[in-house]
Amino acid sequence: MYGLGDVGFFDRIAPLYDRVMPPANGEVLAAGLAHATRPIDRLLDVGGGSGRAAAALTGPEKTVVDASVGMLGRAREGRGLSAVAGDAGRLPFRDGVIDAVTIVDAFHHLPDQQAAVREAARVLAPGGALVIREFDPDHPLGRALVAAEHVIGMGSRFQPPRGLAAGLDDAGFDPRIVDRGFDYTVVGVRREE
Numbered sequence: 001m002y003g004l005g006d007v008g009f010f011d012r013i014a015p016l017y018d019r020v021m022p023p024a025n026g027e028v029l030a031a032g033l034a035h036a037t038r039p040i041d042r043l044l045d046v047g048g049g050s051g052r053a054a055a056a057l058t059g060p061e062k063t064v065v066d067a068s069v070g071m072l073g074r075a076r077e078g079r080g081l082s083a084v085a086g087d088a089g090r091l092p093f094r095d096g097v098i099d100a101v102t103i104v105d106a107f108h109h110l111p112d113q114q115a116a117v118r119e120a121a122r123v124l125a126p127g128g129a130l131v132i133r134e135f136d137p138d139h140p141l142g143r144a145l146v147a148a149e150h151v152i153g154m155g156s157r158f159q160p161p162r163g164l165a166a167g168l169d170d171a172g173f174d175p176r177i178v179d180r181g182f183d184y185t186v187v188g189v190r191r192e193e
């Protein structure tokens with residue numbers, strides 16, 4: 001049984017979050033989404049928090065999904081985004097109705113990471129893309145981040161790009177590592193059943 005991990009922390013810091021975080025890199029996300037082999041009309045930003053990443057994307061109908069009510073309030077009231085409360089491991093959407101899922105700077109906070117990948121696979125239509133932006137724990141800056149999040153009591157678990165790609169493959173995605181560095185992008189394209 002999994003709880004909701006670091007969600008309480010994000011509820012507490014929600015009023016400050018966008019003041020300290022730089023804008024998300026919309027170009028990198030768009031490059032990841034370009035791997036989809038179907039048109040992207042409907043996108044979920046899972047663990048989307050205050051909508052920082054969703055706000056950096058143009059085009060599709062976007063919905064922020066997050067387990068923190070405080071963060072969702074910022075997405076809704078601060079950015080005018082559609083926002084739905086939900087656990088990444090149990091998405092409140094029907095099978096195959098979504099064209100793209102993004103998970104930006106959030107995967108390491110998820111208590112059941114493989115359940116989140118399976119849920120993304122379930123809600124995505126074939127050819128849809130799952131785009132995950134994460135931090136590499138084997139990069140020198142990544143090692144510092146792992147230590148820092150541990151010190152402040154977060155339950156973060158970071159995956160290197162290859163491990164994340166293997167998890168996507170297991171869940172029915174064709175995975176590719178799109179870029180590497182301290183932060184990196186892994187994309188999975190939903191295979192046909």
Ligand SMILES: C[S@@+](CC[C@H](N)C(=O)[O-])C[C@H]1O[C@@H](n2cnc3c(N)ncnc32)[C@H](O)[C@@H]1O
Nearest residue numbers: 010047048049052066067068071087088104106
């Ligand atoms: C570092 S923030 C990133 C927010 C946003 N993606 C961004 O890039 O600014 C991590 C987010 O993951 C959310 N989160 C943590 N566990 C979650 C879960 N089990 N289901 C959904 N969201 C979760 C937190 O509430 C928080 O908003």
